[in-house]
Amino acid sequence: xxxxxxxxxxxxxxxxxxxxxxxxxxxxxETLERIAKSASFKNVHCFATATGIFLSFEENKEKDDLMQMxxxxxxxxxxxxxxxxxxxxxxxxSGELSxxxxxxxxxxxxxxxxxxxxxxxxxxxxFAGSGFSYLFGGGWFDLIPAFIAAVISSLIVVELERHLxxxxxxxxxxxxxxxxxxxxxxxxxxxxNLDQIIIGSLMxxxxxxxxxxxxxxxxxxxxxxxxxxxxxxxxxxxAIASGIALTISIFL
Amino acid sequence: MGxxxxxxxxxxxxVAFGVIFSVPKRALLIGGAIGMITWGILQTVQMAGANPVxxxxxxxxxxxxxxxxxxxxxxxxxxxxxxxxxxPLVPGSRAYFTMLSFVEGDYLNGLEVGxxxxxxxxxxxxxxxxxxxxxxxxxxxxxxxxxxx
Numbered sequence: 001x002x003x004x005x006x007x008x009x010x011x012x013x014x015x016x017x018x019x020x021x022x023x024x025x026x027x028x029x030e031t032l033e034r035i036a037k038s039a040s041f042k043n044v045h046c047f048a049t050a051t052g053i054f055l056s057f058e059e060n061k062e063k064d065d066l067m068q069m070x071x072x073x074x075x076x077x078x079x080x081x082x083x084x085x086x087x088x089x090x091x092x093x094s095g096e097l098s099x100x101x102x103x104x105x106x107x108x109x110x111x112x113x114x115x116x117x118x119x120x121x122x123x124x125x126x127f128a129g130s131g132f133s134y135l136f137g138g139g140w141f142d143l144i145p146a147f148i149a150a151v152i153s154s155l156i157v158v159e160l161e162r163h164l165x166x167x168x169x170x171x172x173x174x175x176x177x178x179x180x181x182x183x184x185x186x187x188x189x190x191x192x193n194l195d196q197i198i199i200g201s202l203m204x205x206x207x208x209x210x211x212x213x214x215x216x217x218x219x220x221x222x223x224x225x226x227x228x229x230x231x232x233x234x235x236x237x238x239a240i241a242s243g244i245a246l247t248i249s250i251f252l
Numbered sequence: 253m254g255x256x257x258x259x260x261x262x263x264x265x266x267v268a269f270g271v272i273f274s275v276p277k278r279a280l281l282i283g284g285a286i287g288m289i290t291w292g293i294l295q296t297v298q299m300a301g302a303n304p305v306x307x308x309x310x311x312x313x314x315x316x317x318x319x320x321x322x323x324x325x326x327x328x329x330x331x332x333x334x335x336x337x338x339x340p341l342v343p344g345s346r347a348y349f350t351m352l353s354f355v356e357g358d359y360l361n362g363l364e365v366g367x368x369x370x371x372x373x374x375x376x377x378x379x380x381x382x383x384x385x386x387x388x389x390x391x392x393x394x395x396x397x398x399x400x401x
Contacts, residue, residue, distance in 0.1 A: 022273075024331060078274040079332045086329055116271055124271035131265025135258060135291070136345040154272075199348045204272060206342055208335045215377045216331070219384055241351045248355050 004059045004066050006099050007039045010092075012070050013106045015046075015053045017085050021078040022209045024216045025225035028053065031089045038093040050075070050228040075232075077209045080115050118158065125154030125204035133200025138193045145182060145191035146200030153178030154204045168239040171205055175243030178202060183251045202244060207236040255295060262291040266336045275332040282322055283336035290315040291340045305371045308341050312379025315341075320387045334380065343372040 011032045018028045029046045032055055036044040041057040048054070056067035088105050091097045097105070116124075129150020130143040138146065157174035164170055178201035186194045210233040218226030266287025270280045290311045297307035319333035346369040353362030 022331075023329065027329065077272075079329070079335070080274050080276045083276045083279075083328045083332060087327075090327075114274055115277065116274060121272055121274075124268040126268075128265045128268035128272060131261045131268065132344065134261050135265070135340065195348065195352070196345075199344050202348070203342075203344055206339070206344065208269070208339060208342075209273060209331075212331060212335050212338070212380070215380050216384070219381050237347070241347070244348070245351055245355050248352065 003039070003099070004041070004057075004064065006103065007036060007041065008055070008066055008068055010099065010103050010106060011035050011055055012053070012068055013103070013110065014085050014089060015048065015055070016070050016072060017106065017110050018082050019048060019050075019053060019072045020074055021076055021081040022213070023082040023085075024213045024220075025049065025222045026217065026220040027082075027086075029222075031086070034093050035089055038095075039099070048222075049225045050232070075210075078114055079209075081109055081112075084109050121158070122151050122154050126151040129153075129200040129203050131200075132203045133193075133196045136196050136199050138196030138200065142191045142193050142197050142200075145185040146197045148185060149178050149182040149197060149201030150204050152181050153201050157205060168235055171236055171239040172243040174205055175202060175240040176247050178205075179244045179247035180251060183247065198244065202240055205236075205240050207233045210236070255292070258295070259288050259292055262340050263288045266339060269339050270336045273332075273335055275336065276328055278326060279328050279332050282326070283333050286315055286318050286322070286333060286337035287340050289318060290337055294341065304368070305375045308343075308372050309375040309379045312338055312341055312376045313382050314379075316380050316383030317386070320383055338376055338380070341372070341376050343369045346372065 014035065015028050015032050018031065019025075025048045028048045032046045032048075032053070033044050036046075036055070036057045041059060042061060044055075044057040046053065046055045050072075052069060052071045054067070054069045056065065058065045085106065088097065088102055088109070092102045114121075126147040130146040133142055133146035134140075153174040156177050157170050160170035160173055179198050182191075182197045182201050183194065185191055186197060191197050210229045214226050214230035214233055216226075217223075217229060263284045267280055267284035269287075270283045275283055293314050294307050294311040297310050298304065302310075315337035316334055319330055319337050323330040323333050346365055350362050350366040350369055353359070353365060
């Protein structure tokens, strides 16, 4: 059972990394089935939802069945890791990688830090927020307060998610404080268009990955995963909206 | 002139969003270019007289088509290009004004803008789905009967 166990390990590790860091469900299922089939196993079945993966295959006809599942607790966004796992699976299927090599590469990917340090991400959130505040009708003078407010809401959402166990509370707090900072900055005279500055401060919180994946999953027939991701995106948006609604009703 | 400045800002903002979602480095600038094209199409179609929902659907279809074509060439998952590409279409402004109207008690206006927001979000999704349908042509996952079995 040596080879079957090793291949199962590779599959589960690959699936866990992909699903955790924001791959679509259909991609996870397809990748795992391809890896298992290329290692010449029969009767390969994979079922993945947004929170877990089941994989089963058999080594010989009608005996030596193998079945495992992993549970995915965290959902993060790091599309670079998804791309790297995709590359490993492609090389494994075409025969360029042996089983131990593939396992080593996957372990390296799962342990690797993010490709950008956190401060770059916060800075990027600032640029994204101020850029969109201009595109939605703000002026040149609004770029600076939108930048500050977006950096603050990005800082708060990242730092709070590290400590809070409750989902969506981080987004709520981040939207609340981003909006408060925007109102404060306009109040002391920095910036003219309050609405556009607030919109800019919220843009880094937009749940882009679950939204896009929900559409993709629903259309490729993974109804369960699609609805789950759609619900996640919807609740995130509601958390942002209620956070900003609280700011406005308190301070305006 | 105004459009050129907007395009440059869209490029910067889309690349910044790529960093937030941590797309691979070789896809960052391509994603930014796709976002720029998306915004350009959105503005041009709107200037030609189409309403926001139609122009959003056209822009979303363009973004998804470019993403599918380029993702195959540089061998990365389509998502890494599509997500930054469609971000300039997100109706953030409308969603905010919906919420603002509800907070201020102006429910009628809130419903009106809210419906527009939902329609625009639906238009983004329809553009994505149409591109997906075009590029998965011939794979045939949805056949109703099995005549040749």
